[in-house]
Amino acid sequence: MKLTAALRLSSAPRLVLVGGGGKTTAMFALAREWPGPVIVAATAHLAIAQAMLADRHFFVDDATSLDVQLLSGVTLFTGPFNQAGKTLGLSANALQRVLELADQQHVPLLIEADGSKGLPLKAPAEHEPPIPDFVDNVIYVVGLSGLGNPLDGEHVHRPERFARLSGLAPGDVVTPDAIATVLRDPSGGLKNVPANARRVALLNQADTPELQAQAQVIARPLLATFAYQAVIIAALKSQQVFAVHEPTAGIILAAGAALRMGEATQKPLLLWRGEPFIRHVARTALGAGLSPVVIVTGAHTLEIRAVVADLPVTVIPNSEWQAGQSTSVRCGLQALPDSIGSAIFLLADQPQIPIELVKALRAQHAQTLSPIVAPLIDDRRGNPVLFDRTTFVDLHALTGDVGGRAIFAQYPLTYVPWHDANLLLDVDTPEDYQRLRGLEDCSV
Numbered sequence: 358m359k360l361t362a363a364l365r366l367s368s369a370p371r372l373v374l375v376g377g378g379g380k381t382t383a384m385f386a387l388a389r390e391w392p393g394p395v396i397v398a399a400t401a402h403l404a405i406a407q408a409m410l411a412d413r414h415f416f417v418d419d420a421t422s423l424d425v426q427l428l429s430g431v432t433l434f435t436g437p438f439n440q441a442g443k444t445l446g447l448s449a450n451a452l453q454r455v456l457e458l459a460d461q462q463h464v465p466l467l468i469e470a471d472g473s474k475g476l477p478l479k480a481p482a483e484h485e486p487p488i489p490d491f492v493d494n495v496i497y498v499v500g501l502s503g504l505g506n507p508l509d510g511e512h513v514h515r516p517e518r519f520a521r522l523s524g525l526a527p528g529d530v531v532t533p534d535a536i537a538t539v540l541r542d543p544s545g546g547l548k549n550v551p552a553n554a555r556r557v558a559l560l561n562q563a564d565t566p567e568l569q570a571q572a573q574v575i576a577r578p579l580l581a582t583f584a585y586q587a588v589i590i591a592a593l594k595s596q597q598v599f600a601v602h603e604p605t606a607g608i609i610l611a612a613g614a615a616l617r618m619g620e621a622t623q624k625p626l627l628l629w630r631g632e633p634f635i636r637h638v639a640r641t642a643l644g645a646g647l648s649p650v651v652i653v654t655g656a657h658t659l660e661i662r663a664v665v666a667d668l669p670v671t672v673i674p675n676s677e678w679q680a681g682q683s684t685s686v687r688c689g690l691q692a693l694p695d696s697i698g699s700a701i702f703l704l705a706d707q708p709q710i711p712i713e714l715v716k717a718l719r720a721q722h723a724q725t726l727s728p729i730v731a732p733l734i735d736d737r738r739g740n741p742v743l744f745d746r747t748t749f750v751d752l753h754a755l756t757g758d759v760g761g762r763a764i765f766a767q768y769p770l771t772y773v774p775w776h777d778a779n780l781l782l783d784v785d786t787p788e789d790y791q792r793l794r795g796l797e798d799c800s801v
Contacts (some may be wrong), residue, residue: 358598361390362726363589364494364557366465371456371493373468375486376546377514378477378500379561382593384467385410385431394427395465398434398455400446400487401472408433408444416444417451423458449489456491468492472514477503477562478531479514480522480539481548488549495554497546497585501562503531504571533574540575541584556585564592569599576602581648586696600723603698605743607647607715608689609638609670610760611705612655612678623657625705626664627790630797633664634784637708643668645715647701651692653685654678681758690749700749702761703741706784709796710741714780717773718743727771729761734775740783 360383366372372387374380381403388395397411408414411433415425418436425432434455436445447455452468459466471486473479477500488495506512508529513519520527522545523535540546540558550556558579560572569590576588580602588602611625625635635652642650650670654661655678662672673692677684686702693700699722701715718730718741728748732739742761744752751764784790 358601358724358726359390360387360589360591360593360598363591363598363601364496364587366494369459369463369465371459371466371491372496373470373486373488373492373494374496374498374559375471375481375488376496376498376559377473377479378475378498378502379559379593380469380471380473380498381407381410383496383498383559383561384469386593386596387467388431388465391465393464394429394462395431395467396427396434396455396459397431397467397469398447398452399444399469400452401469402439402443402446403433403435403469405438405442408435417447417455423454425458427458427462427464449487452489456489474514476512476514477501478512478519478536480516480518480545482515482518486549488551488554490551492551492554494557495550496557496559497540498559498561499536499540499575501560501564501568501572504533504536504568506531508535533571537575537578540579541582547584555587558585558588560588560590561593563590563599564595573600573602577646580604581646583694583696587698600720601698601726602723604694604696605647605719605722606693606697606700607642607645607650607703608686608693608700609635609642609650609652609703609705610682610685610689611635611638611657611661612653612675612685613682623660624784625654625657625661627784629708629793632708634708635661635705636664636668638703638705638710639665639668639670641708641710641712641715642701642703643670644712645701645719647715649693651689652705653689655685681756682760683755683757683763686752686755686760690752697746699743699745701741701743704783707740707780707782709779709782709793711777711780714773714775715741717775721771721773725771728768729765730771730773732775732780733772734781735778737781738770738772739775739780 412430414433416437522539563569572590579585590600591598626633658674675688730743
């Protein structure tokens with residue numbers, strides 16, 4: 358997966374990189390992935406070797422004219438070199454004129470705005486980071502090579518500040534929890550981030566499976582609290598992006614009247630293993646880490662609300678449920694925050710779906726950002742199904758009694774093989790319910 362795809366960038370983003378190990382590598386990796394001209398700039402110091410990664414390099418001060426036609430490649434703008442052989446950072450006025458050039462020529466602008474003295478981890482000083490208010494993406498970079506090492510000046514820039522934010526003492530071993538704590542802190546990873554900017558944590562230097570697993574530990578609290586819209590796990594020196602973790606919502610469709618079950622039957626409230634269907638499905642969604650979890654109701658709203666009242670879910674009544682399933686799909690999507698990266702649609706009549714399957718769908722999506730991810734069971738597509746946010750516009754446009762399968766022909770599908778034919782059963786008739794009851798004694 359390319360880094361540009363992992364970041365879900367627009368055609369001409371205004372992006373800033375701050376934090377620790379790998380900012381310059383990330384900036385130039387992004388720039389090289391663009392097919393057209395790209396502007397890169399630095400308000401922090403760059404070494405000569407780093408500056409040479411650009412195709413052309415302009416020194417800018419407040420008096421410099423920026424009459425430059427950008428035709429292709431990577432163009433770097435910095436201040437002049439100092440006596441130590443490093444570029445000076447652009448002033449605010451100079452950066453504003455670089456922005457105007459990027460706007461005039463409709464090209465991306467990527468900015469390195471923070472220094473870490475080549476160390477993998479850092480905490481910002483009082484004056485840091487100098488993030489301009491016009492940026493639409495803020496990428497906080499973490500070098501995972503700092504994990505497991507002492508909290509000291511050899512591994513962490515400004516270790517005393519990192520200690521204060523993380524709760525560690527100087528010399529303590531740096532843990533995933535400590536890094537996550539610093540990233541979530543308004544005086545740490547979230548410092549000076551413009552209100553409307555997309556927040557992404559880039560966990561770099563994940564060169565081993567062990568570091569990738571520790572990166573997932575860091576990612577969970579960042580996404581659970583919506584502190585970041587995405588967490589990317591990568592090893593940029595080897596040009597590898599392993600996973601993109603984003604908030605994934607759960608939408609449970611529970612609006613139908615279940616006429617084939619009989620007029621007196623409230624299908625979401627049928628019992629299985631001692632609990633109503635809808636409660637099983639809601640607990641599965643929550644157990645798989647979906648957030649928020651939305652239950653779209655129609656015929657039995659009050660009863661469903663009562664049986665899930667103690668769970669952290671949102672019940673959304675669909676006043677148009679009789680017009681077909683598309684209205685419930687739309688109702689569920691409209692309840693989601695803009696930060697959601699994907700949504701998994703679950704059916705209220707499939708309480709036997711295991712948490713592990715839902716997690717597997719999420720994991721496959723994190724590795725591929727595939728538009729649609731579904732289980733493949735006995736060579737048949739099963740449920741639940743994950744839809745990437747790129748499909749939401751088409752899901753919103755559905756009409757009538759159709760669900761997500763109506764857009765399958767418009768997108769490539771990725772399948773997760775699953776070896777349990779019982780998951781193909783959904784309860785539409787009393788006979789189906791009896792077959793499901795026959796599974797109650799099976800291991801969960």
